[in-house]
Amino acid sequence: MKTRAAVAVAPETDLEIQELNLDEPRPDELRVKMIASGVCHTDAIIRDQWYPVPQPVVLGHEGAGIVQEVGSAVSGFEVGDKVVIGPSFCSACKQCLSGHPMYCEIFYERNFGVQRGDGSTAFSTEDGESVGSHFFGQSSFAEYTNVPAHGAVKVPEDAPLELLGPLGCGIxxxxxxxxxxxxxxxxxxxxxxxxxxxxxxxxxxxxxxxxxxxxxxxxxxxxxxxxxxxxxxxxxxxxxxxxxxxxxxxxxxxxxxxxxxxxxxxxxxxxxxxxxxxxxxxxxxxxxxxxxxxxxxxxxxxxxxxxxxxxEGDAVPKEFIPRLIALHQDGRFPFDRLTKTYPFAEINRAFADSAAGTTLKPIITF
Ligand code: NAD
Ligand code: ZN
Incomplete structure (x- = not known):
């Protein structure tokens, strides 16, 4: 399918909104229709190549959206589920098995490798050039994206998706x-x-x-x-x-x-x-x-x-994010006060306002 996505093409250069091809979700993946995505300081430093992440790449790692398609090997998710997407981890190493998946032994490859384990990327251009995907297991600056199901956290049906993305990283x-x-x-x-x-x-x-x-x-x-x-x-x-x-x-x-x-x-x-x-x-x-x-x-x-x-707060996202939502609903964790929304077309203004310090937590809405 086609999707619009914001592509990082060079350091200290605005992201370009392009129409890309999105491949089919793999058996262990979900296709998610993004509703909103937070912008984190880490997106800016990766755009600017503080860490050597290959470009062009679709960044974004505080996504919240709705499940559109469920890979054949995935259990526990249905089309229409609301999800907040957290980082990717292997679920099999000593750190993952001892309850610290944010210290997964292959955390860097999974989250900064911007490709799947088999070397493929979910996005490509009209000309067939591959574009990096799976940034923090999501590349959420896209209207549609494919994500490994283990990183997705189901949230209640009445949860405000346009607000919740930043629970996946910054918050x-x-x-x-x-x-x-x-x-x-x-x-x-x-x-x-x-x-x-x-x-x-x-x-x-x-x-x-x-x-x-x-x-x-x-x-x-x-x-x-x-x-x-x-x-x-x-x-x-x-x-x-x-x-x-x-x-x-x-x-x-x-x-x-x-x-x-x-x-x-x-x-x-x-x-x-x-x-x-x-x-x-x-x-x-x-x-x-x-x-x-x-x-x-x-x-x-x-x-x-x-x-x-x-x-990432040494969290187990599936356990921690619902707790933050509950605290927020109780009025004891008013993180909505930190946020400001921007339409997708104004994503570079969101980055600029964050850098200038005028917006604490920009959220892009699709
Ligand atoms: P931010 O840029 O909005 O906030 C940083 C704040 O530090 C700003 O208010 C700035 O004025 C202040 N500051 C800068 N220099 C200072 C100084 N010398 N003395 C006092 N204050 C100073 O960024 P953010 O979104 O809040 O993210 C904070 C950091 O956390 C970033 O470096 C980001 O990359 C990092 N981060 C780390 C993880 C992680 O897993 N460890 C996850 C998300 C973000
Ligand atoms: Zn982040």
Whole structure:
């Protein structure tokens, strides 16, 4: 069949909306009619080749849509099911089998390889040139796409698909790092660096978990103001104030938990220093391959802190995404406040607004 899709053709260049051929779904796949897709910072860094993902490629990895066709070997899905699509994993390696599919031993190939295991891609041009597909098991910047069924998460019939796509990556990353990894105790303190969609999702999750001191750090005053509106108890503009000194003063010695969503080496360093004794910090922000961050061994050894590097919130999407939907329905996880929708034709404006910091979580609607 034919489908319109946004194709990444070169670094720092607008995506091109093209009409492509979409092949038949494989026995283990679903064909999904996309209703909406979030735009994540990771789409932008892959378009810009921070990681060497072959182009042309259809990006997009926060898709939500309706099942149109079910592969012959798939069970548990029917035509018409509403789905949110999460990353792809093998289901067979030690990490997958021990409940950590986001650390699947072939996670990189599955999600950044932009082809199936057999080397085929789902998309091709009129001239028969293949176009990368299966980005994060979905390539959701397309009206129709084929996805491995194991990554799809069925959601309730009345679920608002136009809102839910970001639960498959950005929102799952921030909230999962907090709820699945840091697990802040009620009444505890947490400092979060970066108030983008990932940091804000972490903040909403910390609030839902009952943390009572939530310190948000950024360099954009409007974002800090919005963080306060959504529940931050303290904000620090790290261009003006040293966040390490600020957190020590606010918490009387250092935070119990910390989250770095920036991927900036200096911020990682600040995060390690902002923790109190035996505190636990998590890094989710991405950086170019080879980026190193300073860590003060001499001073920090005695602090006994734990640092965890977290992919996709260390979630099991089929278990975690329905929980986030339930929390949202309860009014305890208002991530809809972070989103703004754009028609498919304006996808490059969505990328630009995200980069400029004026939109936290753009969602493309088809
Ligand atoms: P974003 O760009 O919207 O947010 C980043 C925020 O960090 C911005 O508000 C920015 O102003 C702030 N910032 C930048 N430099 C800073 C500094 N020196 N001090 C304080 N704040 C600073 O991005 P996002 O969508 O929230 O994503 C955050 C990061 O998470 C990205 O790097 C993204 O690629 C990554 N990510 C990782 C995973 C994962 O599985 N680990 C998944 C999704 C996204
Ligand atoms: Zn993402």
């Amino acid at each position: 799952m990353t921030g909230s999962g790092a907090v709820l699945n990894v840091l697990k802040p105790k009620p009444g505890s303190s947490i400092i979060i660096f970066g108030t983008g969609a990932v940091g804000m999702a972490g903040m909403l999750a910390a609030k839902a978990a009952g943390a009572s001191t939530i310190i948000m750090v950024d360099i954009v005053p409007e974002r800090l103001e919005f963080a306060r509106e959504l529940g931050a108890t303290h904000t620090v503009n790290s261009k003006e104030t040293d966040p390490v000194e600020a957190v020590k003063e606010i918490t009387g010695g250092g935070a119990e938990y910390a989250l770095d969503t920036t991927g900036v080496p200096q911020v990682f360093s600040q995060m390690t220093k902002s923790l109190g004794v035996r505190g636990h910090g998590a890094l989710v922000g991405a950086a170019k391959l080879g980026t190193e961050a300073p860590f003060d061994i001499g001073t920090l050894l005695v602090s006994g802190i734990t640092i965890t590097l977290v992919i």
